[in-house]
Amino acid sequence: MTMVSIYLSYAKPFRNRLRGFLTVATVAMVFVLLGLLGAVYQVFHPSAGSSGADILAVTSRYSTQSPLPVALHDTIAKVPGVRNVYYQSGYLAVYQQPTNQLILAAVSLPTDALQGLSLSNDQQINFTRTRDGILVGEQLAEHNGWKVGQQIPLRITGFVNKEGGDSELFEILGIYHGLTADRAKFDNIALVRWDYLNESRAVRSDAVGLFKVRLETGASPDAVSQAIDRATANSDHPTRTQTAQALLLSLFRQMGDLSGAIRMVVIASIFTLVLVTATSLTHAVRRRSVEHATLRAIGYTRSTIARMVIYESVGQVATGVVVGALLIAGLCRCLHASHVSNFPVPVVNLGTFAVVACGTLALAALAGSFGAAQAARLNMASALKQAQ
Amino acid sequence: MNVLIELSQLNKSYGSGETAVNVLKDINLRVAEGEFIALMGPSGSGKTTLLNLIGGIDRPSGGRIRFRAQSLEALSDAALGRWRSAHVGFVFQSYNLLPSLSALANVEVPLMLTALNRSERLRRSRTALDLVGLSERANHKPRQLSGGQQQRVAIARAIVGGPSLLICDEPTGNLDREAADEILALLAELRGVNGVTLVMVTHDPKAAAYADRVVVLDKGSVDEPVLRVA
Numbered sequence: 114m115t116m117v118s119i120y121l122s123y124a125k126p127f128r129n130r131l132r133g134f135l136t137v138a139t140v141a142m143v144f145v146l147l148g149l150l151g152a153v154y155q156v157f158h159p160s161a162g163s164s165g166a167d168i169l170a171v172t173s174r175y176s177t178q179s180p181l182p183v184a185l186h187d188t189i190a191k192v193p194g195v196r197n198v199y200y201q202s203g204y205l206a207v208y209q210q211p212t213n214q215l216i217l218a219a220v221s222l223p224t225d226a227l228q229g230l231s232l233s234n235d236q237q238i239n240f241t242r243t244r245d246g247i248l249v250g251e252q253l254a255e256h257n258g259w260k261v262g263q264q265i266p267l268r269i270t271g272f273v274n275k276e277g278g279d280s281e282l283f284e285i286l287g288i289y290h291g292l293t294a295d296r297a298k299f300d301n302i303a304l305v306r307w308d309y310l311n312e313s314r315a316v317r318s319d320a321v322g323l324f325k326v327r328l329e330t331g332a333s334p335d336a337v338s339q340a341i342d343r344a345t346a347n348s349d350h351p352t353r354t355q356t357a358q359a360l361l362l363s364l365f366r367q368m369g370d371l372s373g374a375i376r377m378v379v380i381a382s383i384f385t386l387v388l389v390t391a392t393s394l395t396h397a398v399r400r401r402s403v404e405h406a407t408l409r410a411i412g413y414t415r416s417t418i419a420r421m422v423i424y425e426s427v428g429q430v431a432t433g434v435v436v437g438a439l440l441i442a443g444l445c446r447c448l449h450a451s452h453v454s455n456f457p458v459p460v461v462n463l464g465t466f467a468v469v470a471c472g473t474l475a476l477a478a479l480a481g482s483f484g485a486a487q488a489a490r491l492n493m494a495s496a497l498k499q500a501q
Numbered sequence: 502m503n504v505l506i507e508l509s510q511l512n513k514s515y516g517s518g519e520t521a522v523n524v525l526k527d528i529n530l531r532v533a534e535g536e537f538i539a540l541m542g543p544s545g546s547g548k549t550t551l552l553n554l555i556g557g558i559d560r561p562s563g564g565r566i567r568f569r570a571q572s573l574e575a576l577s578d579a580a581l582g583r584w585r586s587a588h589v590g591f592v593f594q595s596y597n598l599l600p601s602l603s604a605l606a607n608v609e610v611p612l613m614l615t616a617l618n619r620s621e622r623l624r625r626s627r628t629a630l631d632l633v634g635l636s637e638r639a640n641h642k643p644r645q646l647s648g649g650q651q652q653r654v655a656i657a658r659a660i661v662g663g664p665s666l667l668i669c670d671e672p673t674g675n676l677d678r679e680a681a682d683e684i685l686a687l688l689a690e691l692r693g694v695n696g697v698t699l700v701m702v703t704h705d706p707k708a709a710a711y712a713d714r715v716v717v718l719d720k721g722s723v724d725e726p727v728l729r730v731a
Binding site for chain 2: 497
């Protein structure tokens with residue numbers, strides 16, 4: 114009986130092509146929105162499984178945007194429980210056109226920033242030996258047509274070199290991609306040496322954006338964090354130490370509680386989806402009361418008719434989900450190709466797709482249940498009278 | 502004479518208390534196996550209501566409906582549905598075909614409730630379409646067919662399950678004279694071939710002329726004497 118219900122219900126959704134198209138388009142757009150928001154959320158919101166819980170990030174107590182003196186390196190390194198200390202600064206750079214911007218991460222030597230990237234040992238060693246070397250992510254290289262060995266001039270925002278200019282020449286030593294989903298976020302940035310940029314400045318700033326601390330095995334992140342902050346408390350640059358995950362979360366919160374905003378939009382989208390589908394279906398069920406009454410007269414039960422309506426709802430929304438999934442996949446691909454943003458382009462993974470798709474289909478069943486209840490309550494005799 | 506349907510003191514009213522409207526009052530009627538009955542009467546006399554009660558689409562407020570030895574009024578909704586599926590075929594004035602399905606698929610719809618496999622369902626559906634002379638239109642959608650052709654498809658749908666009783670509610674009401682005559686001739690022919698019992702509501706005396714007996718309803722009662730046509 115289920116197959117019969119599915120067969121009969123699938124014959125219906127696109128009878129009125131315009132209405133079917135509009136419903137599917139609405140669902141597809143909602144799905145695109147849900148998918149994109151989920152992806153953005155995933156990019157900015159560190160998941161429980163992502164790396165960062167065992168790495169401490171040391172920033173200025175006053176603001177994560179305030180630089181810290183590189184001299185703090187030694188102070189931090191002496192804190193018990195600290196195994197390694199790295200540091201880095203972020204710059205916005207421009208290649209050829211002002212609109213062609215990219216993120217430049219200036220990293221200390223040694224650094225852990227090269228871990229999880231597809232770079233050979235030779236390329237990594239070469240980076241430590243070449244002061245003006247640059248390692249670029251695959252997407253960035255592809256977008257700009259860069260090759261290994263090429264010299265590229267980059268204009269760096271807020272940077273003044275000894276000649277009074279803002280342009281520096283770098284030699285591409287390697288092109289990489291992230292070996293994990295987490296590291297894939299580096300695929301459209303470039304890595305340069307912090308010491309080279311610092312020394313090229315007209316006036317050395319000796320400032321870093323943040324310190325990254327790797328802990329000794331068994332060291333307590335809380336205890337080490339407190340110890341670092343105590344060690345800098347009476348200096349000109351008191352610090353705030355937290356796990357890398359916590360830092361990302363705090364940055365996330367600083368973006369105007371984007372998380373909350375996204376949740377609100379998602380909830381609004383879900384309500385829209387339920388209302389649009391439920392409204393469309395209840396109208397359709399009302400118009401098809403004669404058909405449903407005819408099927409009942411032939412011998413179909415109330416529950417079969419109700420199932421047909423739910424299957425129709427799910428089928429219609431599933432079509433929208435597939436269209437939405439294709440749209441979002443295409444959208445992500447276009448964004449990857451165009452690099453319109455300085456931030457890593459969100460990639461909607463299968464997990465996000467599956468969660469959103471399952472949720473959407475469950476909602477479709479819920480939305481369909483309104484029409485299904487209406488169809489099940491149908492009075493056959495009255496409905497058949499309408500046809501005459 | 503084997504009685505197929507027996508109505509005893511059948512009543513049907515809508516509403517309750519002082520606002521109750523009695524549509525049918527104390528109807529007594531017997532329909533023999535293989536008989537063709539036409540129900541006639543002015544608008545609002547309760548013809549369609551009576552037809553719905555006989556066909557198990559509606560339930561009486563009082564009295565009994567027996568189909569062979571079985572009382573219908575005691576059946577549950579689901580059991581009544583199964584009874585309709587097994588024993589009754591319906592032909593409606595507006596055909597009531599599913600517009601998104603082809604003629605063949607429309608005819609197949611009642612068989613989907615049976616345990617028949619798809620190939621057998623299709624074979625029987627094609628046979629039924631052939632019987633009504635529409636085998637060449639099997640893949641056409643209802644909107645691609647004329648009114649007469651749509652009613653033929655509806656008749657094929659009604660007979661495909663091999664019912665004992667065919668309920669026809671003004672089957673020619675939306676058709677021109679020529680198409681109406683063709684449909685009535687077809688119904689009469691089917692009765693001859695399958696031995697099916699026909700109960701038909703009509704306003705058309707020419708249509709009633711095809712019946713063995715005409716039962717005239719007036720203000721909810723069978724207007725005696727019952728006219729016997731043939």
